[in-house]
Each structure stands twice: as structure tokens, then as C-alpha cells.
Amino acid sequence: MSVKPTVLKLGGSVVTDKEKTLTPNLQAIERLANEISRANVSHLVLVHGGGSFGHPVAEQYGLAEGYKDSSQIIGFSKTRQAMTKLNKLIVDFLISHNIPAVEVQPSSCVVTKAGRIQTMEDRPLRKMLEMGFVPVLYGDVVLDSEAGFAILSGDQLVSSLAINLDARRIVVGVDVNGLYTGDPKTDSSARLIQHITLEELKNLEPLIEGSKVTDVTGGMLGKMFELKPAVEHGIQTIIVNATELNRVYKALKGEKVVGTIIER
Amino acid sequence: MSVKPTVLKLGGSVVTDKEKTLTPNLQAIERLANEISRANVSHLVLVHGGGSFGHPVAEQYGLAEGYKDSSQIIGFSKTRQAMTKLNKLIVDFLISHNIPAVEVQPSSCVVTKAGRIQTMEDRPLRKMLEMGFVPVLYGDVVLDSEAGFAILSGDQLVSSLAINLDARRIVVGVDVNGLYTGDPKTDSSARLIQHITLEELKNLEPLIEGSKVTDVTGGMLGKMFELKPAVEHGIQTIIVNATELNRVYKALKGEKVVGTIIER
Numbered sequence: 001m002s003v004k005p006t007v008l009k010l011g012g013s014v015v016t017d018k019e020k021t022l023t024p025n026l027q028a029i030e031r032l033a034n035e036i037s038r039a040n041v042s043h044l045v046l047v048h049g050g051g052s053f054g055h056p057v058a059e060q061y062g063l064a065e066g067y068k069d070s071s072q073i074i075g076f077s078k079t080r081q082a083m084t085k086l087n088k089l090i091v092d093f094l095i096s097h098n099i100p101a102v103e104v105q106p107s108s109c110v111v112t113k114a115g116r117i118q119t120m121e122d123r124p125l126r127k128m129l130e131m132g133f134v135p136v137l138y139g140d141v142v143l144d145s146e147a148g149f150a151i152l153s154g155d156q157l158v159s160s161l162a163i164n165l166d167a168r169r170i171v172v173g174v175d176v177n178g179l180y181t182g183d184p185k186t187d188s189s190a191r192l193i194q195h196i197t198l199e200e201l202k203n204l205e206p207l208i209e210g211s212k213v214t215d216v217t218g219g220m221l222g223k224m225f226e227l228k229p230a231v232e233h234g235i236q237t238i239i240v241n242a243t244e245l246n247r248v249y250k251a252l253k254g255e256k257v258v259g260t261i262i263e264r
Numbered sequence: 265m266s267v268k269p270t271v272l273k274l275g276g277s278v279v280t281d282k283e284k285t286l287t288p289n290l291q292a293i294e295r296l297a298n299e300i301s302r303a304n305v306s307h308l309v310l311v312h313g314g315g316s317f318g319h320p321v322a323e324q325y326g327l328a329e330g331y332k333d334s335s336q337i338i339g340f341s342k343t344r345q346a347m348t349k350l351n352k353l354i355v356d357f358l359i360s361h362n363i364p365a366v367e368v369q370p371s372s373c374v375v376t377k378a379g380r381i382q383t384m385e386d387r388p389l390r391k392m393l394e395m396g397f398v399p400v401l402y403g404d405v406v407l408d409s410e411a412g413f414a415i416l417s418g419d420q421l422v423s424s425l426a427i428n429l430d431a432r433r434i435v436v437g438v439d440v441n442g443l444y445t446g447d448p449k450t451d452s453s454a455r456l457i458q459h460i461t462l463e464e465l466k467n468l469e470p471l472i473e474g475s476k477v478t479d480v481t482g483g484m485l486g487k488m489f490e491l492k493p494a495v496e497h498g499i500q501t502i503i504v505n506a507t508e509l510n511r512v513y514k515a516l517k518g519e520k521v522v523g524t525i526i527e528r
Contacts, residue, residue: 073364073396080366081355088348095345100337102344108372111387121385123375127407132337143391 004168005043005129006252008036009158012051012139013175014242015090021056024086029093032173032248036134037097039252043129045161046094046101049154050139053086054079058151063141067148076149079141080107087138094134102133106140106152115150117160126165137161155226162230170235171251172223173242178260179220195261198231227262237262268432269307269393270516272300273422276315276403277439278506279354285320288350293357296437296512300398301361303516307393309425310358310365313418314403317350318343322415327405331412340413343405344371351402358398366397370404370416379414381424390429401425419490426494434499435515436487437506442524443484459525462495491526501526 010032017023036044050058058064061075087103094101109121128135139154155172162170181204182190196204201224223239231237240247240259250257274296281287300308314322322328325339351367358365373385392399403418419436426434445468446454460468465488487503495501504511504523514521 067395070396074359074362077355077359077364077366077397081352081359084348084352084355084367088345088352091341091345091348095338095341098338100341102341102371103348103369105367105369105372107366108369108388109385111391119385119387121373121383123383124372124407127375127409131331131407131412132334133341143388143395145391148395 003043005045005165006041007045007047007158007162007165007167007170008248008252009154009170009172010046010048010242010248011172011174012049012054012154014051014173015048016051016053016086018052021052022082022085023052024089028243029090031245032242033093033097033099035246035249036094036252037099039249041252042132044134044252045125045129045165045167046134046136047154047158047161048087048090048136048138050083050086053082054139054141054151057082058141063149064151066144066146066150076141083138083140087136091136094136100133101136102128104128104135104137106137106157107142110140110142110152112142112144112150112152114146115144115152117152117156118145120160120164122161122164129165153226155223159226159228159230162235163233167230167235169254170227170230170237171248172227172237172239173248173251174220174223174239175241175243176220177241177244177258178239179224192258193260195263197263198228201228201262224262231262231264234264267307269309269429270305271309271311271422271426271429271431271434272512272516273418273434273436274310274312274506274512275436275438276313276318276418278437279312280315280317280350282316285316286346286349287316288353292507293354295509296506297357297361297363299510299513300358300516301363303513305516306396308398308516309389309393309429309431310398310400311418311422311425312351312354312400312402314347314350317346318403318405318415321346322405327413328415330408330410330414340405347402347404351400355400358400364397365400366392368392368399368401370401370421371406374404374406374416376406376408376414376416378410379408379416381416381420382409384424384428386425386428393429417490419487423490423492423494426499427497431494431499433518434491434494434501435512436491436501436503437512437515438484438487438503439505439507440484441505441508441522442503443488456522457524459527461527462492465492465526488526495526495528498528
């Protein structure tokens with residue numbers, strides 16, 4: 001690909017109201033569609049999370065544990081439909097801002113093995129980028145060659161896509177300002193890490209792990225785990241607060257912005 | 265695959281009101297979901313047409329002719345969304361009848377070359393069948409390695425899937441009783457062909473072609489053209505009127521039913 005693509009992730013906590021089942025955050029989606037449109041990045045891939053669409057049904061049927069019994073089968077179908085509903089809404093907003101967005105359904109082109117991407121057909125997606133489309137993927141339930149089915153997170157998709165497409169930049173939009181040394185909501189000494197290398201991140205891990213960081217930093221360590229391979233690949237990665245105006249816009253444009261830059 | 269799958273096509277004129285843009289035929293969809301549920305076929309693949317969802321937008325932007333200029337790009341996005349809308353509705357009805365239906369989005373896994381399927385990733389779909397899901401595909405706009413993009417008809421998909429999955433039977437649900445010797449609406453001497461071989465079909469062609477058969481038999485000759493390779497492969501194919509109660513049900517069960525059987 002002549003132009004290296006940018007991969008933008010919009011977290012489920014940004015595009016949905018995580019507290020209310022099947023409730024999109026329409027105001028955020030509309031604003032972000034506007035920011036993406038204004039940024040006008042060539043070769044953009046968008047990945048969004050499931051938030052209150054994917055998780056409640058998946059949990060009800062225990063899909064995260066893989067296939068156990070036939071009662072889960074209809075739950076897989078229902079979870080898939082919930083993700084289509086959310087994605088359709090987001091793509092509709094993007095199109096209304098004149099962004100040529102095209103859904104790429106992960107469950108139609110990915111098979112995982114024990115929850116990790118085993119094969120992903122990306123010919124349609126590559127052709128879309130070449131033609132000027134904006135492919136839109138999402139965390140999805142997918143078929144798994146060992147477990148029957150699995151939940152494929154948007155973060156795993158982002159990292160895998162960025163590496164395979166040799167992306168120039170990953171922008172991760174979440175509902176906090178970036179990676180903190182502690183929980184800014186409860187710890188007044190917690191400070192935003194503006195720049196971190198993989199080496200520094202490694203040194204930080206025991207520290208933040210000791211303080212149960214998964215909750216403390218709002219699940220940011222799991223995100224880090226997924227993003228690491230892309231950063232190791234040499235792809236600059238920036239985490240920004242997508243609930244704040246113009247953070248995603250600035251990150252897409254490569255402008256200076258509040259957030260955490262992770263580099264090799 | 266141990267059990268040979270059945271491929272069911274539901275025409276766009278069955279699941280939508282072809283005269284009214286973006287109008288589903290909810291009554292037909294509900295009845296057919298019920299028939300499919302009662303037939304309880306193991307290893308079923310469903311393919312539906314676009315009807316008044318896909319065609320109007322695709323036509324507005326001249327998508328059938330492939331990529332000509334950048335103004336079509338947003339039209340491709342809009343057509344895709346229209347197909348997702350129709351498919352979501354149909355899959356929702358199937359799920360409400362306890363059928364574990366799962367959308368398989370053709371544009372995510374197929375690339376065509378000059379309008380013909382060049383590559384199709386079918387690993388997710390095969391795994392779905394193995395697990396007991398009912399994959400639901402549809403006529404879609406897809407990326408094309410020569411023309412930029414193309415319209416992939418449900419009929420081309422049906423034939424290709426049936427051959428690749430070594431299907432035991434194809435059931436094609438349309439809005440007429442089957443293949444006629446003429447137009448039953450205007451020609452009182454027209455009679456329904458209950459059984460036809462490929463050899464007989466070939467003999468019939470000049471006759472019906474001479475009378476502009478594409479319109480006369482409601483586009484049945486184009487369907488025949490697409491289905492031929494599957495019939496040549498040895499797959500029994502039956503055309504039935506899906507607007508009539510229980511025709512699809514009986515065809516799925518392999519029971520005697522009004523329609524046209526095509527065999528090698």
C-alpha cells in the first residue's frame with residue numbers, strides 16, 4: 001500500500017452508555033463522525049468496541065468461555081445481531097458526514113484459535129482502502145477452531161490489523177485521558193504518563209500490577225497487552241480521551257494533544 | 265462435511281415489496297421464518313436477494329457498471345448499508361423463531377473479478393454449519409479486482425456456495441410457480457414445466473429467447489444461467505413459489521410440491 005493507513009479505535013465506553021443495555025451514545029458518535037470527517041485522513045480503518053451492545057447478551061449466554069452446550073447457540077446469534085445494530089448506527093452516522101464507511105464484519109472473515117486470530121481474510125478490506133473507503137470493524141463474536149466460538153476484542157483486531165497493514169499510527173480513543181500512574185479519580189498523586197516506551201512500560205508493570213491496575217487504570221493494562229505487538233512492530237500508538245472534544249481529531253492529524261504516546 | 269447442506273434462496277421479490285423503495289414484506293418474512301423453523305433442516309444455508317433495498321440506491325449511483333468516478337463511492341457505502349438493514353431484519357425474524365441465524369456479509373469475504381466470484385473466504389461459514397448455525401448471506405455490493413466494485417447477485421452466490429459445500433439440494437423461492445413455457449399472466453397456453461433436464465433446458469432456450477424470455481418468464485433465464493453450474497455438479501435444484509404457503513416448507517422437506525425441478 002502506497003499510503004500507510006491509520007487505525008482508529010473507539011472504545012465501547014465511548015460509543016455506548018455502558019450502564020444501559022443496548023444504548024448508544026448518539027451525541028458522542030455524532031461528534032466523533034464530525035471529527036473524523038474534518039481530520040480527513042487518507043487510508044483510515046476504524047474499529048469500535050461493543051460496550052453495552054455486545055457484552056450483556058454475551059455474558060448472559062457465557063460466550064466468553066467458548067462452546068459448552070447447545071443453549072448458547074442462539075445466544076451467539078443474538079450477540080452478533082446486537083453488534084450489527086451498533087455498527088449499522090455508527091456507519092450511518094459516518095455516511096451522513098460524507099465518510100464512505102463500509103462495515104467489515106469480523107465474524108465473516110476471521111477464525112480464531114483459543115481466542116486468538118488464526119486466519120483473517122483481508123483482501124476485501126485492502127481493496128476498500130485502495131479505493132478510498134473507510135472500513136469499519138468491531139469487537140465481535142467469531143467462530144473458533146478449538147473453542148467453537150470466542151469473543152474477539154476490538155483491541156486484538158486493532159493490533160493485528162495495524163501490523164498486517166503496516167499502519168503509520170494507531171489512535172486509541174477511550175474515556176480517560178490516557179495511561180495514569182494510578183487512578184486519577186481516587187489518587188490525587190496519580191499523574192498522566194505523556195510518553196512511554198515499551199521498556200519503561202515493562203518497568204511500570206509490577207508497580208501498577210501491585211495496585212490491581214486492571215481496575216485502577218480502567219482496564220488500560222489489558223489494552224497495553226494487546227497493543228504491545230503493534231508498538232514492537234514500530235507503530236506509534238497514542239491513547240486519547242475520545243469523550244473530550246477534538247482529542248481524536250488532533251490525534252488523527254498528528255497534532256499535539258493530551259494523551260499517552262507509546263513508542264518502541 | 266458429514267451432512268450435505270441445503271441451500272435456500274429467497275428472492276428479493278419475495279422478501280421485499282419491489283415497487284416500494286426500502287420496504288420489506290414483513291408478512292412474507294414472518295411466514296417463511298415459520299416454514300424454515302418447522303422444516304428444521306440440518307445444515308441449512310440461506311441466501312436472500314436485495315429487492316427494493318439494494319437495487320434503487322445501486323441504480324442511482326450506477327454501481328452495476330463498476331467504478332467510473334469518485335461520486336459513486338458514497339453510493340457503494342449507502343447500498344451496503346441498505347443490504348445490512350434488510351438482512352438484519354430477516355435474521356431478527358429467524359432468531360425470533362429460534363433459528364440460530366448468523367449474518368455472513370458477502371462484501372467482507374468475497375472479491376469478484378469482472379463481476380464473477382474470484383475468491384471467497386468460507387472458513388467461518390463452514391465452521392458455522394458444523395456448529396449448527398444457519399448462515400444467512402445475500403446479494404451485496406462487493407469489491408472487484410478489475411472493476412473496483414461490482415454487484416454480486418444472490419443467485420451467483422447460491423450456485424457457488426452449493427458447489428463448494430457439495431450441497432444436497434438447492435431450493436429457489438421466487439414469486440412465480442416455477443419455469444413456464446411462456447408468461448402465464450398474458451399467455452393462456454403457457455404451462456408450468458414440472459421437471460427439466462439441462463439438455464431439455466438447452467433445447468428450450470432458443471424458443472424462449474425468441475420471445476424475449478428475460479421479461480416473459482420474470483427473469484427466470486438469468487437465474488437458470490447462474491444455477492446451471494450447480495445442476496451440472498449434480499445438485500438437485502427446485503424452483504418454487506415462496507409467496508404461496510408451505511411451498512418452501514415442502515421443498516425443504518423434500519416433499520412433493522408445485523414447482524420446477526431441474527436435474528442434470
